[in-house]
């Protein structure tokens with residue numbers, strides 16, 4: 001008998017849901033971001049750097065259909081995948097007119113083996129009209145919306161130049177729920193000057209909302225970003241691997257047991273990574289996390305108290 005997973009893994013969810021090997025094709029449709037193009041700010045979030053956007057095919061200079069086709073070929077041959085999720089990942093993928101958005105998302109219709117549409121965006125770049133469009137794909141595809149949140153604390157959001165508040169996120173979350181759209185917020189653990197208690201408050205709040213999935217990224221400093229500048233001036237705390245495991249495991253314990261954990265690491269090319277160096281060993285990071293949770297005998301959600 002297999003041991004029970006310590007947290008709800010996205011890979012297990014996909015196996016159960018599609019009963020086939022599934023590969024996620026990340027694409028770059030050439031969207032911009034209002035937090036970088038001057039609409040809200042021209043600086044972007046202090047940690048943002050699209051050079052770390054990790055897709056073999058996601059290159060906005062390549063037409064979108066070609067990116068999808070290349071991704072499908074790669075996933076079929078390397079991973080023997082039979083179904084594909086197309087993930088609009090880079091920048092803010094709802095930041096265009098309805099007609100443009102429809103044209104871009106419609107690219108997936110040409111590929112019979114695409115089973116899902118995933119869209120990453122900011123919580124303040126959504127309205128009911130865009131949600132209606134996105135939900136319309138759910139008659140044929142599994143549809144996911146990923147909202148960059150990072151923290152529920154407005155002082156942190158301000159410090160990292162998000163230019164939206166937690167209230168903005170909640171408003172959008174409420175507009176999205178009860179639709180045929182799965183929701184996955186992104187959070188970052190270890191943001192400058194956030195205390196453990198504050199981060200665990202975000203976990204408890206996510207447990208209260210019970211999104212379908214959550215992505216939990218460790219804070220990492222990318223070369224030439226405003227975060228690197230801040231780190232040099234301010235030397236805020238960066239977590240050692242052991243400290244980060246304690247934090248992450250506690251975070252997982254407070255989440256709702258049914259929320260899928262869609263991501264626990266982050267990608268950054270070695271030459272761009274300032275800190276933490278342990279980020280480079282992704283596979284080991286996950287193995288050790290599983291081992292650590294096994295040894296401690298704990299599970300995602302075991303401190304969750306229904307609200």
Ligand code: SF4
Nearest residue numbers: 033035044045048091
């Ligand atoms: S909202 Fe996303 S794409 Fe825009 S600056 Fe922030 S992290 Fe970068």
